[in-house]
Amino acid sequence: MKFTLNIWRQKGPDERGRLVTYEARDVSSGMSFLEMLDSVNQGLIAKGEEPVAFEQDCREGICGSCSLVINGIPHGPDRGITTCQLYMRRFPDGAVITIEPWRARAFPIIKDLVVDRRALDRIMQAGGYISVHTGGAVDGNVLLISKDQAETAMDAAACIGCGACVAACKNASPALFVGAKVSHLALLPQGKPERTSRVKAMLEAVDREGFGSCGNQNECEAVCPKRISVRFIATLNREYLWSGVVESGLPAEPESPHAESA
Amino acid sequence: MALPSNHFRSSVGSKVVMALSGLGLVIYVILHMLGNLQVFQGSHAFNGYAVFLRDMPILLWTARIGLLSLAAFHIVLAIQLTLRNRHARPVAYAVREYRQASFSSRTMAASGFVLLFFIIFHLFHLTADMIDPSSVDRLDVEGHRDVYGKLVHAFQNPFIMALYLAGQLGLGLHLNHAVTSSLQTLGFEYVAFNRLFKAAGPTVALVVVLGNVAIILAVFLGIVHG
Numbered sequence: 001m002k003f004t005l006n007i008w009r010q011k012g013p014d015e016r017g018r019l020v021t022y023e024a025r026d027v028s029s030g031m032s033f034l035e036m037l038d039s040v041n042q043g044l045i046a047k048g049e050e051p052v053a054f055e056q057d058c059r060e061g062i063c064g065s066c067s068l069v070i071n072g073i074p075h076g077p078d079r080g081i082t083t084c085q086l087y088m089r090r091f092p093d094g095a096v097i098t099i100e101p102w103r104a105r106a107f108p109i110i111k112d113l114v115v116d117r118r119a120l121d122r123i124m125q126a127g128g129y130i131s132v133h134t135g136g137a138v139d140g141n142v143l144l145i146s147k148d149q150a151e152t153a154m155d156a157a158a159c160i161g162c163g164a165c166v167a168a169c170k171n172a173s174p175a176l177f178v179g180a181k182v183s184h185l186a187l188l189p190q191g192k193p194e195r196t197s198r199v200k201a202m203l204e205a206v207d208r209e210g211f212g213s214c215g216n217q218n219e220c221e222a223v224c225p226k227r228i229s230v231r232f233i234a235t236l237n238r239e240y241l242w243s244g245v246v247e248s249g250l251p252a253e254p255e256s257p258h259a260e261s262a
Numbered sequence: 263m264a265l266p267s268n269h270f271r272s273s274v275g276s277k278v279v280m281a282l283s284g285l286g287l288v289i290y291v292i293l294h295m296l297g298n299l300q301v302f303q304g305s306h307a308f309n310g311y312a313v314f315l316r317d318m319p320i321l322l323w324t325a326r327i328g329l330l331s332l333a334a335f336h337i338v339l340a341i342q343l344t345l346r347n348r349h350a351r352p353v354a355y356a357v358r359e360y361r362q363a364s365f366s367s368r369t370m371a372a373s374g375f376v377l378l379f380f381i382i383f384h385l386f387h388l389t390a391d392m393i394d395p396s397s398v399d400r401l402d403v404e405g406h407r408d409v410y411g412k413l414v415h416a417f418q419n420p421f422i423m424a425l426y427l428a429g430q431l432g433l434g435l436h437l438n439h440a441v442t443s444s445l446q447t448l449g450f451e452y453v454a455f456n457r458l459f460k461a462a463g464p465t466v467a468l469v470v471v472l473g474n475v476a477i478i479l480a481v482f483l484g485i486v487h488g
């Protein structure tokens with residue numbers, strides 16, 4: 001198979017980037033999308049050119065490292081998978097494929113297709129954890145959690161933090177990511193004690209990082225490789241509203257913003 | 263730091279205020295449409311309805327001030343959030359494909375502005391009587407202000423009619439997304455009801471627009487006449 005690739009090339013964070021056209025020849029239909037890029041890079045290296053930088057790690061859809069907006073859709077044309085799980089047989093022979101990085105102010109480009117997604121880590125550091133010491137793993141069924149609750153928490157916990165939701169959103173909002181994290185912790189007994197402070201701290205971090213606000217357009221849900229449901233955005237909003245009701249009137253508590261995001 | 267005022271300054275808080283003020287306006291738009299459907303009952307009923315409204319100046323002005331402040335909250339926050347959202351993606355995608363985000367959800371700021379200009383025009387036109395010099399404030403046979411006659415006169419003019427239809431297009435697009443969206447913003451989500459919530463926006467939009475368009479076209483086509 002043969003493809004024409006328009007790839008975003010950008011030397012560094014402060015450089016101007018542009019789309020550069022490459023020909024990918026001798027691509028086998030069984031190659032994954034990233035293997036196809038590897039072979040293009042081999043060609044570039046052989047010619048003495050700079051290879052295209054892109055992120056990847058597990059190549060099996062679990063780590064959330066790979067990104068890429070492929071023909072205008074984060075993680076490409078198939079639903080419910082990451083870019084590393086996409087195969088070239090999905091494209092017609094001779095297709096033109098445009099490859100761009102995640103685009104958001106909060107995700108500055110490091111090089112070519114690699115963006116800095118630490119803004120998501122800083123949102124997690126603001127509150128996406130439980131601070132009680134739980135000791136060793138408890139025996140199964142010591143903490144009774146209903147089946148529904150456990151399943152819903154698990155659905156939310158499937159988020160791999162790839163940031164495709166931000167990339168797909170017209171407003172570059174991370175509402176689906178934050179919704180997944182807040183919901184999964186709020187649903188389980190271990191997460192309940194810090195429920196109200198968590199949601200506030202995480203949403204404050206979202207605003208600090210320069211993300212946009214959720215317009216409930218639900219494009220995120222359609223590109224999420226883990227098919228996280230937008231119901232968790234509603235849960236996030238509900239948690240936030242509730243935290244306002246529960247904590248208003250309580251004495252102010254000094255809370256320092258996380259150093260890294262200052 | 264836990265003061266509610268601070269709570270509403272965050273972007274999710276702003277959205278909540280937008281959703282609440284927007285829903286307040288939605289309720290008004292529905293009542294406004296239902297009230298105006300009385301043109302189909304003839305000039306007696308319609309002018310009587312106008313008298314009924316104007317006979318309660320306290321209620322009328324409370325409603326006007328309430329609506330104005332709802333609109334002010336809604337519009338100021340809409341502009342603030344829209345600017346914030348534009349700012350959040352400085353470099354646009356060269357190729358962009360939407361899978362699920364509806365056209366109306368992606369054009370809320372545009373349809374909102376169409377609405378804003380339409381509302382201003384509408385107020386100058388029928389509330390303040392400052393647009394159409396050929397329209398005169400007459401009294402009907404019962405000595406009431408002839409609002410019915412004014413309305414019929416207005417929509418017989420094809421330009422005015424076209425402007426009002428354009429306003430309805432903006433309203434329909436805005437409401438189609440707005441009502442469903444506001445439910446999600448306010449945290450409503452329950453597996454058994456989610457389809458109902460999804461249908462709420464298109465349903466409200468359809469009902470309101472059909473009602474309003476029926477009035478406009480009925481006059482223009484001569485079904486309702488002076």
Ligand code: HEM
Nearest residue numbers: 215281284285287288340370371374375378440443444447
């Ligand atoms: C007059 C000018 C108006 C402007 C500029 C405007 C603008 C907007 C914008 C930009 C949004 C989307 C916010 C977002 O997605 O982040 C929105 C949402 C909304 N608008 Fe308006 N709007 C206007 C009038 C109205 C009117 C007249 C109504 C009611 C009939 C209305 C009802 C709503 C509702 C219910 C929402 C949903 C809020 C949410 O997403 O939670 N708007 N408006």
Ligand code: SF4
Nearest residue numbers: 159160162163165224
């Ligand atoms: S919600 Fe989905 S798209 Fe967003 S970061 Fe998590 S896995 Fe990726």
Ligand code: FES
Nearest residue numbers: 057059064066084
């Ligand atoms: S490389 Fe790990 S999810 Fe794609």
